[in-house]
Amino acid sequence: MITGNIKASGKLDVTAPYDGQLIATVDKVDKNAIDHALNIASDLYNDRSKWLSADKRIEILTRLSALMEDNAERLILISAQEGGKPLNDTKVEMARAIDGINNCIECIRNNHGEEIPMGLNAASMNRLAFTSHEPIGVVVAVSAFNHPINLIVHQVGPAVASGCPVIIKPADDTPLSCYELVKLFHQAGLPEEWAQVVSPESHDVAEALVTDSRVGFFSFIGSARVGWMLRSKLAPGARCALEHGGVAPVIVAADADLQSALPMLAKGGFYHAGQVCVSVQRVFVEKAIARQVAEKIAELGNKMTVGDPTSADTDIGPIIRHSETNRINEWVEEAINAGAERISGSGKISDSCYSPTVLFNPPENTSVTCKEIFGPVICVYEYEDIDEAIKRANSLDVSFQAAVYTSNLDTAMHAYKQLNASAVMVNDFTAFRVDWMPFAGLRQSGMGVGGIPHTFKDMQIEKMIVIKSGKL
Template identity: 55%
Template sequence: MSAGTLDVVNPYDLRAIGSVALSSWDQIDGYLATAKQLHENRKCWMPAYQRIDILKKAGDLMQGRFEELAMLIANEGGKPLMDARVEVARAIDGMNLCIKEIPNLAGKQIPMDLTQAGAGRIAFTQREPIGPVVAVSAFNHPLNLIVHQVAPAVATGCPVLVKPADDTPLSCKAFVDILIEAGLPEEWCRFVPCDIPTAEKLVTDPRVAFFSFIGSAKVGWMLRSKLAPGTRCALEHGGSAPVIIDATADIEAMIPSLAKGGFYHSGQVCVSVQRVLAPKGMAEDVAQLLSAAAEKLVVGNAIKEETEAGPLIRPREVDRVAQWVDEARSGGADVLCGGEKLGDTTYAPTVLLRPSQADKVSLQEIFGPVMCVYEYDTFDAAIQQANSLPFAFQASVYSKNLDVTMNALQQLDATAVMVNDHTAFRVDWMPFAGRRQSGYGTGGIGYTMHDMTQDKMAVIKL
């Protein structure tokens, strides 16, 4: 029995575009029981060639529905159609990455005769699926994030239950339906949109072997604290990505990259460029050039071809961003462009110069179309400011000086440091993770597949 209906709207004009039935706890309880049985009965495990065939067919189906999936992403998630198409391409590539990683789910020989006690034995390991996976996802990449969480479970042979973000369940449902159409038995992948109490009950159930979460740090760390003993997890939260500009950097050449990194999906990305640190004497020039780029962006409904910056996911997020910018303005920041609501669902791309380091825009993840430019006296001071927050994800440095670049690579507290590129760069086979409050574990297709498997060792006495 359904627990109600979740209505889905276009976040720009709030027009209804679809709905999904919410799953009740009784339904989910049955799904978990089946998932546990599938894992425990090893005769039910699908061999690798079957998993490869399913993933390949699913990727082909996605390719055949490329425009349909892109429009769905834009319509429910507010990501501009031009960027939604890139997301679909990445999602299809992710399916192929899973296929390529399956042969790497291999064990190794363990030498036994390193001491007399182990002599006369042969040992080797195998990788086995960890068990039922529960994936809870975010709205900002409604197809590709689901692929990153669900396809590795299919690839490794783990039954999976996936709860999409409330704002963007349609892309998730489309992907699950494609997997089933490609030959995956329905009991191996369940689509479970549900309310918050039911979701918490699902995540903390002792039958869950692995919990994958993408979303806010507050929710992720709270859920981790309530996991059943033995449940493994991976958490991907946000950050406040710093960019350090060195005096030798080519300012004009970097502006398109910086603007894309800051205003892509209206800043609703966990590694969006947020804090730009430039030397005194350069900061204002950098900010003015970023402002000129921001003012050219076409803001509107994401489903239109010309739109470059779409809505924020909910009107209350527009209100929050407006409050934060107003606070920065009151604190002395220069608002070089934007700084205003364009409507209930959109906020103008904004560049702030010299906001106070005590303001929310300097201390927390904005998750909106706002970039802050600061000036520094010394490179060490820039490093200190970049590292000053309790979360860390990706960072970047723009420089033509090798010594400066290597110093930044050594000193920046980040899981990845981009050189002469923006902080939001990512390919889906690289490790992707937050440090400290920004996350736990490592994302990326191959890394996730490793986390969803575990070693079993055989020791044979000759």
């Protein structure tokens, strides 16, 4: 979706992960097309007469919100088909995405600079200084497959709100939601050249897009391996935000309200087949109740329906690729062979679906303990001393959201202070998020702060004016 007469260099087949059915095809583009898209975007940014005023951006986003409401049912079905997230969960994602656009409008309305104190000494006398904000430049957004509606809103919405031209590369597995959403941006009044979607024909072409000197801001949601590699190749001066995964830890004390906690833990680990960067994965439970917790989570998982994501009865959909289903199975079998106890889970249900699985006390050096599994697998570990559990929770080189379940305020505060995390949920699961809160991976889990207002701020520069006058 590049403006101008651009020829496709190939076709990308988009198939349903559940049954492999061909849904649609989209055009692939080469380096010449990428260069054309960057020229369009950089020319827009460099010609300030073409910048979109704040009132125009509000008008566009307001219309977009209404269009998303009108097209919600269609977008939900497309997203569930191509991404595999069950229909009911995709409905929630759609509602969040619409709310996210309204949040972008609020960001524009509340955007302002500040006065810088002057007249405080001889050097600053007779001066007035204040700041305002301007767009940072061309935004290139590379997105992930697992929330194909909401992630695009989180990247494109703030870019449009901040006044930046944006080029989006959606995940090859789930590009349709992005193409449809950007069409709605255009239908809402955003000139086509302000938001362009590209599906590069190769990794080299995608890298050429990201690392070009015309890029002002790079937004990446995806694997740590790819994100950190691309960051190392950015042009001088380009800023970036990286959002990768974690291996989310949970501490469950013996005094926790299990009636409340257990459904949340099961949902947090099995939601979207565990394909969420802050899914519940490692649950450290006080020994007196550890087996009970593992068995109850397993029981809840066993009641969940695994299957067609477009069915309203489905709780857990497919894994995005067959190779990933095989990898998950290999990691689980590795853990069991190393001594983990399988509390529940029958392994692969099909090439695309994996049964919700609970493992008890996997060894510390197994993949399910050390790496992000990105599958419907919850590991329960027993502990006797909470500080030892926190030490184990903190032992990895990733750090994102964590959680603690307890009825004791001191226990909660101790865990909050000691856990390596950007956010600690008390009596809530690690996957909790609202879209205006800061959302940040630390260490190898990411760089910068997500959340719509924070991304909006990142995509702007603060510009100061200093006025000197003898009348001041």
